[in-house]
Amino acid sequence: MRLLALSLCFLLTATAAAARSHDPRIEQLTATAVNGKVSVHFTLSHAFESEQVIQGLQSGVPTSFTYVVEIFRDRPNWFDDGISRSRIEVITTYNSLTREYLLNYRRDRKLVRSETFSDLATLQQRMTSIDERELFDIGKRRPYKLKVRVKADLSHSWLLYFIPWETSTRWQETRVATPQEPKP
Numbered sequence: 001m002r003l004l005a006l007s008l009c010f011l012l013t014a015t016a017a018a019a020r021s022h023d024p025r026i027e028q029l030t031a032t033a034v035n036g037k038v039s040v041h042f043t044l045s046h047a048f049e050s051e052q053v054i055q056g057l058q059s060g061v062p063t064s065f066t067y068v069v070e071i072f073r074d075r076p077n078w079f080d081d082g083i084s085r086s087r088i089e090v091i092t093t094y095n096s097l098t099r100e101y102l103l104n105y106r107r108d109r110k111l112v113r114s115e116t117f118s119d120l121a122t123l124q125q126r127m128t129s130i131d132e133r134e135l136f137d138i139g140k141r142r143p144y145k146l147k148v149r150v151k152a153d154l155s156h157s158w159l160l161y162f163i164p165w166e167t168s169t170r171w172q173e174t175r176v177a178t179p180q181e182p183k184p
């Protein structure tokens with residue numbers, strides 16, 4: 001009986017670990033400060049692993065990814081000092097008549113650009129690769145004391161048809177870097 005319980009526990013742990021390895025996550029996060037402005041770049045991996053996401057997108061249901069980007073001063077053994085926060089929304093809808101995807105890119109609830117795509121692979125790359133130039137203004141703060149963290153909210157669905165359920169990534173953070181000047 002103990003062997004059966006131990007085997008079941010091991011199987012459940014292995015299954016959970018395998019499922020977690022394909023969960024969406026933020027990768028390649030970089031933050032660079034130049035002249036008091038911080039630029040942020042990152043990608044979202046495994047966002048389109050779920051067949052449900054692709055089917056929803058191709059059926060015309062608006063599909064959105066919301067990225068929350070924060071810059072803060074890291075203070076060990078104390079509360080972090082929040083400086084600024086930005087919300088980036090990438091919303092896509094499919095037009096079945098023209099067979100094109102419309103992508104709306106918003107920063108802090110303001111429309112930045114709209115693009116149309118006919119290729120699903122290109123659309124997926126544009127939805128999951130974020131490159132924000134001069135996203136934050138840090139003024140005279142020292143960049144090496146600052147960090148940037150990012151998380152993504154992928155979808156809102158319903159569990160048992162009445163419990164709201166949101167799929168999100170874990171926070172990823174990195175220290176703000178300054179570009180190295182070329183040595184002569």
